[in-house]
Amino acid sequence: MAEEVKLFRTWSSPFALRIVWALKIKGVEYETIFEDLSNKSPSLLQYNPTHKKVPVLVHNGRPIAESYVILEYIDETWKETPLLPEDPYERAMARFWAKFGDDKVFTSIICGVLIKEGKEQEEAMVEAMENLQFLEEELRGKKFFGGERIGFVDLALGWLANLISILEDVAGLKLVGEDKFPLLSAWMKDFADSPLIKDNWQPRDKMITKFQALRDAKLAAAASK
Incomplete structure (x- = not known):
């Protein structure tokens, strides 16, 4: 069947x-x-x-x-092309970095930098940059977080390869540059250009419209308090 x-x-x-x-x-x-x-x-x-x-x-x-x-x-x-490593410690670390991506990186950027302005945005930027630096260090000696091929952590953090540039446009600032984050920048390009990845990105213009509306709504709500 x-x-x-x-x-x-x-x-x-x-x-x-x-x-x-x-x-x-x-x-x-x-x-x-x-x-x-x-x-x-x-x-x-x-x-x-x-x-x-x-x-x-x-x-x-x-x-x-x-x-x-x-x-x-x-x-x-479906066990072909495993996403998680076999070694128990490495599997635990993969889960750790995936959770770090959502709990720290995503939160500090989407719930911090994107929807704040002025001093509050500056403070959120500091936290976001610290979190991104942890990812930069984790990539040392590796092409992907999973090693030489895309794995669990790469899929968990994959949103960065697309959303970062969108959020930079919407918020009018630079988060990930090759000067400060050369390894993360290279990973974002390699990940985004992988055939199975690049064919499934969301429409960029619609994503910009969506996050611009989110930012405008949050800033308007904060201003009305």
Whole structure:
């Protein structure tokens, strides 16, 4: 019996994009269901009643939610081209850096630099640059965070390779330059140019519009307080 794989996502979610890349790397055929989170489908609410958000992977009728949980499920189910290393310590470190990417890097940039201005933005920039420096150090001696090929951490941090330049345009500043972050800059280019990656990026103009609207709304809300 043929496997049935469905991915519930939105067009813009960087978290769902991780799953797209993983399935492409593994060569898994799947159906995409695009969701409007302002009008969630009954299927999404059925498959993810706890969080009611994307991504959700449905494999032979069984749903899995949360992007990192899904990534590990994909890696354990389709074992060709492994995403996580075999060594237990290296696997633990991969999970650490993936979590660091969401908890520290993503938060300090999206919830800090992007939606603040003036002194608050300057303070957020300091934290963001410190977090990016940790990633720069982690790349020493490696082409990808996974070594010579794309792995779990690269998929976790992949949003950087696309969103950074978009957020720089929207916020009117420079976050990652070759002078300060040569290794991270090279990784962003290598990752973004990988065939299975570059064919699945979101439309840049729509992403700029989306994050400009987010920034404007947050700054307007802060100004009205």
